[in-house]
Amino acid sequence: GENVEQHPSTLSVQEGDSAVIKCTYSDSASNYFPWYKQELGKRPQLIIDIRSNVGEKKDQRIAVTLNKTAKHFSLHITETQPEDSAVYFCAASGSSGTYKYIFGTGTRLKVLA
Amino acid sequence: DTAVSQTPKYLVTQMGNDKSIKCEQNLGHDTMYWYKQDSKKFLKIMFSYNNKELIINETVPNRFSPKSPDKAHLNLHINSLELGDSAVYFCASSSTGSNTEAFFGQGTRLTVV
Numbered sequence: 001g002e003n004v005e006q007h008p009s010t011l012s013v014q015e016g017d018s019a020v021i022k023c024t025y026s027d028s029a030s031n032y033f034p035w036y037k038q039e040l041g042k043r044p045q046l047i048i049d050i051r052s053n054v055g056e057k058k059d060q061r062i063a064v065t066l067n068k069t070a071k072h073f074s075l076h077i078t079e080t081q082p083e084d085s086a087v088y089f090c091a092a093s094g095s096s097g098t099y100k101y102i103f104g105t106g107t108r109l110k111v112l113a
Numbered sequence: 114d115t116a117v118s119q120t121p122k123y124l125v126t127q128m129g130n131d132k133s134i135k136c137e138q139n140l141g142h143d144t145m146y147w148y149k150q151d152s153k154k155f156l157k158i159m160f161s162y163n164n165k166e167l168i169i170n171e172t173v174p175n176r177f178s179p180k181s182p183d184k185a186h187l188n189l190h191i192n193s194l195e196l197g198d199s200a201v202y203f204c205a206s207s208s209t210g211s212n213t214e215a216f217f218g219q220g221t222r223l224t225v226v
Contacts, residue, residue, distance in 0.1 A: 038154075043217040043218060043220055044156070045217070098211050099163060105153075106154045
């Protein structure tokens with residue numbers, strides 16, 4: 001069945017360093033890949049997304065890359081700050097007509113001041 | 114002005130009871146979802162609805178019965194609550210299908226004692 005694997009499960013970085021989170025999806029029909037940030041006790045919120053016709057997308061300190069052939073996509077956060085500490089989820093969704101997001105298992109990111 | 118709101122935020126109840134969680138979105142979206150987040154933070158799809166019609170029922174026990182009186186509302190009723198039902202339940206909505214951003218409610222933390 002559809003599956004999204006996410007690594008690592010926890011990640012600690014020093015403030016100012018970069019953080020990379022990687023995901024692999026199984027359904028080759030997936031064409032939409034959002035990333036969500038969930039702070040403690042809060043709702044997941046979209047931070048960036050990418051579609052299958054794009055290889056890379058950047059928004060200030062956050063970037064996402066997609067390799068459709070390998071079915072991999074990654075989140076890159078540069079110049080990390082303590083407020084980046086949260087759980088990050090990748091997700092994959094199929095073509096139009098699909099009505100579910102398959103989420104990865106989450107990465108707990110800790111940015112050490 | 115809250116986009117996706119769900120009530121209650123906290124729910125503590127005894128085993129065997131029946132409870133409901135309500136969800137409303139004012140974004141004009143066609144698609145609504147229920148996700149369950151367990152203690153390990155996994156986000157798992159339970160149901161999705163499009164224009165009041167059930168699209169996905171992801172092998173959820175039939176003690177869980179969603180109801181969508183109109184496309185802005187998706188409620189979740191749970192019968193005969195069990196200890197294993199303890200989790201955070203998130204309602205979400207998206208424009209049409211899952212190839213665009215999902216907006217999440219603030220979550221309902223259900224504790225069954």
